[in-house]
Amino acid sequence: MLDLLAGFIQELRAAGLPVSLTENLDAMEAVGHIPIEDREAFKYALGATLVKNHAHWKTFETVFEVYFALRGAEFGIDADDDASGDGQVGERQEGMPQAGVGGGMEALTPEQLAEMLYRALANADEAMMRALARQAVTRFAGMEPGRPVGGTYYLYRTLRNLDLEGVLERLMQSARDEATGELTLLEERLERDEFESRIAELRQEIEAEIRRRLVADRGVEAMARTLRKPLPEDVDFMHATREEMGALRRAIQPLARKLAVRLARKRRHGRKGPLDFRSTVRHSLSYGGVPAEPKFRYPRPSKPEIIVVADISGSVAAFARFTLHFVYAISSQFSKVRAFVFIDGIDEVTRFFEATEDINEAVHRVNTEADVIWVDGHSDYGHAFTEFWNRWGREVTPKTSVILLGDARNNYHASQGWVVGELRRRARHVFWLNPEPRSYWDTGDSIVSEYGIHCDGVFECRNLRQLERFVEHIA
Amino acid sequence: MSDNEHRFESVPAVREGLRSVDYLADEGIAGVVYLADRLQKPVLVEGPAGTGKTELAKSVARSTGARLIRLQCYEGLDESKALYEWNYKKQLLRIQAERNAAGWSEIEDDIFSEEFLLTRPLLEAIRADEPVVLLVDEVDRVEVETEALLLEVLSDYQVSVPELGTVSASQIPLVFLTSNNTRELSEALKRRCLYLHVDYPDLEREKEIVLTKVPGVSENLADQIARIVRSIRQLELKKAPSVSETLDWARTLLLLGIDSIDAEQAKETLHILLKYRTDITKAEKELSAG
Numbered sequence: 130m131l132d133l134l135a136g137f138i139q140e141l142r143a144a145g146l147p148v149s150l151t152e153n154l155d156a157m158e159a160v161g162h163i164p165i166e167d168r169e170a171f172k173y174a175l176g177a178t179l180v181k182n183h184a185h186w187k188t189f190e191t192v193f194e195v196y197f198a199l200r201g202a203e204f205g206i207d208a209d210d211d212a213s214g215d216g217q218v219g220e221r222q223e224g225m226p227q228a229g230v231g232g233g234m235e236a237l238t239p240e241q242l243a244e245m246l247y248r249a250l251a252n253a254d255e256a257m258m259r260a261l262a263r264q265a266v267t268r269f270a271g272m273e274p275g276r277p278v279g280g281t282y283y284l285y286r287t288l289r290n291l292d293l294e295g296v297l298e299r300l301m302q303s304a305r306d307e308a309t310g311e312l313t314l315l316e317e318r319l320e321r322d323e324f325e326s327r328i329a330e331l332r333q334e335i336e337a338e339i340r341r342r343l344v345a346d347r348g349v350e351a352m353a354r355t356l357r358k359p360l361p362e363d364v365d366f367m368h369a370t371r372e373e374m375g376a377l378r379r380a381i382q383p384l385a386r387k388l389a390v391r392l393a394r395k396r397r398h399g400r401k402g403p404l405d406f407r408s409t410v411r412h413s414l415s416y417g418g419v420p421a422e423p424k425f426r427y428p429r430p431s432k433p434e435i436i437v438v439a440d441i442s443g444s445v446a447a448f449a450r451f452t453l454h455f456v457y458a459i460s461s462q463f464s465k466v467r468a469f470v471f472i473d474g475i476d477e478v479t480r481f482f483e484a485t486e487d488i489n490e491a492v493h494r495v496n497t498e499a500d501v502i503w504v505d506g507h508s509d510y511g512h513a514f515t516e517f518w519n520r521w522g523r524e525v526t527p528k529t530s531v532i533l534l535g536d537a538r539n540n541y542h543a544s545q546g547w548v549v550g551e552l553r554r555r556a557r558h559v560f561w562l563n564p565e566p567r568s569y570w571d572t573g574d575s576i577v578s579e580y581g582i583h584c585d586g587v588f589e590c591r592n593l594r595q596l597e598r599f600v601e602h603i604a
Numbered sequence: 605m606s607d608n609e610h611r612f613e614s615v616p617a618v619r620e621g622l623r624s625v626d627y628l629a630d631e632g633i634a635g636v637v638y639l640a641d642r643l644q645k646p647v648l649v650e651g652p653a654g655t656g657k658t659e660l661a662k663s664v665a666r667s668t669g670a671r672l673i674r675l676q677c678y679e680g681l682d683e684s685k686a687l688y689e690w691n692y693k694k695q696l697l698r699i700q701a702e703r704n705a706a707g708w709s710e711i712e713d714d715i716f717s718e719e720f721l722l723t724r725p726l727l728e729a730i731r732a733d734e735p736v737v738l739l740v741d742e743v744d745r746v747e748v749e750t751e752a753l754l755l756e757v758l759s760d761y762q763v764s765v766p767e768l769g770t771v772s773a774s775q776i777p778l779v780f781l782t783s784n785n786t787r788e789l790s791e792a793l794k795r796r797c798l799y800l801h802v803d804y805p806d807l808e809r810e811k812e813i814v815l816t817k818v819p820g821v822s823e824n825l826a827d828q829i830a831r832i833v834r835s836i837r838q839l840e841l842k843k844a845p846s847v848s849e850t851l852d853w854a855r856t857l858l859l860l861g862i863d864s865i866d867a868e869q870a871k872e873t874l875h876i877l878l879k880y881r882t883d884i885t886k887a888e889k890e891l892s893a894g
Contacts, residue, residue, distance in 0.1 A: 315867035
């Protein structure tokens with residue numbers, strides 16, 4: 130048992146979770162207090178002692194599944210043979226009915242399988258769903274030992290064959306038929322949500338099944354390595370998948386909230402002000418005139434004013450979007466925020482953000498309505514900056530911090546670097562954020578250093594973590 | 605110390621106990637509470653606002669018949685508010701009253717005795733003879749430096765008062781710390797705690813919660829409420845409806861005498877679930893879009 134746990138903890142550490150020695154000991158003690166055959170309780174005992182950050186919970190769960198699934202067969206926690214197993218129903222452990230069902234499923238035609246799937250989903254029959262997930266993977270995934278493809282590929286193949294969209298429609302249709310009278314829109318939506326959540330459950334079953342088989346094929350270590358996914362704040366803006374984009378968008382709000390709290394705190398407690406004589410004397414009265422509790426005035430530093438000038442051409446659009454989103458999410462920490470976007474023309478977009486409370490919607494409008502095309506819709510930093518200088522240059526004051534966003538890939542146009550120099554002379558600070566890795570700077574048509582020499586700082590800003598650090602720095 | 609006396613027999617016993625005071629715990633919650641009792645370790649409870657983190661501590665106290673001592677954290681909380689403080693005013697009076705009589709050393713012994721000690725929640729929990737549950741609420745609101753105050757209490761269940769010596773606990777209090785996650789807590793604090801993340805309940809549990817907490821609500825209505833709330837939580841909102849808001853909504857519907865919600869009624873009462881105008885518009889659109 131001890132070896133088993135030690136191995137598991139090593140695996141967690143390898144997956145990037147910080148597990149200290151005391152936590153290790155706690156986990157050992159904790160599992161001594163719970164019935165070992167209860168897999169759920171076992172998992173929660175380990176979780177409570179080893180994982181102290183909710184963002185890590187998913188990783189923990191995956192590692193747990195991977196690690197204790199393979200050993201399951203040896204230790205009898207989980208009688209988990211191949212689905213095409215021997216079908217000796219009588220000898221199976223209790224609570225594992227799906228294994229019994231799995232034996233008889235080989236003979237089914239695809240139509241029968243689809244029918245069973247439909248019925249399992251309609252009745253929310255979990256055991257049946259698990260068995261079907263297993264059967265579906267055997268049949269459709271086409272897994273071959275040693276083939277170097279990721280789990281997502283198998284998942285895609287399996288799902289394509291199951292046609293879950295069609296099943297959902299069928300479920301909805303039958304719900305409509307069963308209802309007495311017409312379904313109202315609300316009821317229809319609720320039914321749909323219900324079925325969708327069941328289908329999502331099925332998907333998870335299938336994913337787990339595929340993972341289990343990959344583990345059996347490749348071994349725990351290799352599998353755990355492929356499962357090490359970066360946390361949302363470490364995902365690269367420029368190469369995020371659609372799924373990661375969603376995760377990023379959801380991560381922004383809590384991150385911004387944390388940062389705002391931190392900044393507000395810093396502002397209040399940054400340094401103590403001079404002695405507040407009046408207040409000190411007032412408080413000394415309750416000590417018989419002894420000034421036992423000195424009181425201080427708190428300084429009230431002014432909040433900076435921010436102007437964001439962002440390139441929103443295709444290559445860096447995602448980055449600009451996130452930065453705008455983030456800056457506006459903590460706009461309470463600045464006295465004023467103005468936003469400009471450009472490709473080869475430039476437009477002020479502050480009005481979109483002021484018109485609505487919903488930042489998502491504002492960002493969407495920036496992408497669709499801003500007037501940023503001048504000639505051909507290829508980035509031209511030089512023209513955009515000159516334009517900015519002519520139209521709004523006078524509004525930049527010594528209180529303003531200007532943030533320029535972009536990869537400075539100028540398509541070999543004139544750089545007009547003097548504008549940035551002029552801006553710096555007027556503004557408090559000029560910063561440049563570049564979403565490209567530092568090693569790519571000044572390669573090809575990137576001329577970031579031509580602007581960089583005029584800035585107070587040029588920062589690499591590839592993920593949320595770097596963005597957060599930068600914003601904290603300027604506020 | 606009462607090593608052989610445990611508050612709970614087993615994990616199911618925890619669930620039963622909590623259910624008897626109308627708190628529906630899921631497997632994870634009950635498991636962690638049970639472990640906290642066995643391992644004599646504090647529990648750090650995190651999760652979105654309004655999912656019953658504080659309620660958990662209160663319910664555990666009620667179900668075990670223990671006294672609840674609560675330390676509400678806020679910015680600027682310090683030793684004198686959390687641990688103990690000398691009653692300076694009383695000390696000054698004492699000195700002035702004795703000005704001519706006794707010598708200084710006697711007075712010194714006297715004014716640093718228990719009579720002049722003002723106990724604050726942490727010290728009180730340690731000194732209590734009867735079983736207590738200590739709730740340190742919203743621990744993320746104190747500064748990182750202040751967190752260190754808690755460490756001695758949480759790991760060794762003792763408080764050092766320089767003038768009096770060390771006060772050790774006569775019984776191990778069950779400690780709950782709650783956090784809304786507005787900042788990362790220090791590693792040192794996390795290491796000493798068991799970690800519990802309380803999320804929004806799933807459909808079945810939410811329905812049960814509505815049924816137990818709102819007397820008079822029908823099974824059908826509770827089911828509908830839970831399902832609509834789940835749908836709303838799936839939207840991308842500024843603030844998803846919490847459990848307490850679900851309960852408020854259920855009560856409202858009950859008062860209005862509604863037994864089966866249609867889209868119109870749902871829309872009219874949405875402002876109880878959602879507190880931002882943009883969120884409400886979004887949810888209205890979604891509910892009527894079908």
